[in-house]
Amino acid sequence: MSRNSSIDSNPDVTSSEASQLSSSDGAAETSPHDASREERIRIAAYDVAERRGFAPGSETEDWLEAERLIDQQDVGESASPQNAQ
16 A cells, blocks of 8 residues: 555545645655754754763753753743834
8 A cells, every 4th residue: 555545545634634744755844934943953952962072872852952942042032022012
């Protein structure tokens, strides 16, 4: 059974979800904001890893810490007085 036929026959998958899942490259579409956020997380994760000396085995924790840092920055920016005009 092909990937697309299993998607098409699944009643729990909406047509929108099916079109995303069956896209030619198989990747979900991301907005420019998501791409920018991911790049910022990537840079922050590198910084976190660098601070701990790039010791192996903590890559996931580095990424999660970087996500928290970026999310905190984003919340801080949206709550700043200059953005509350």
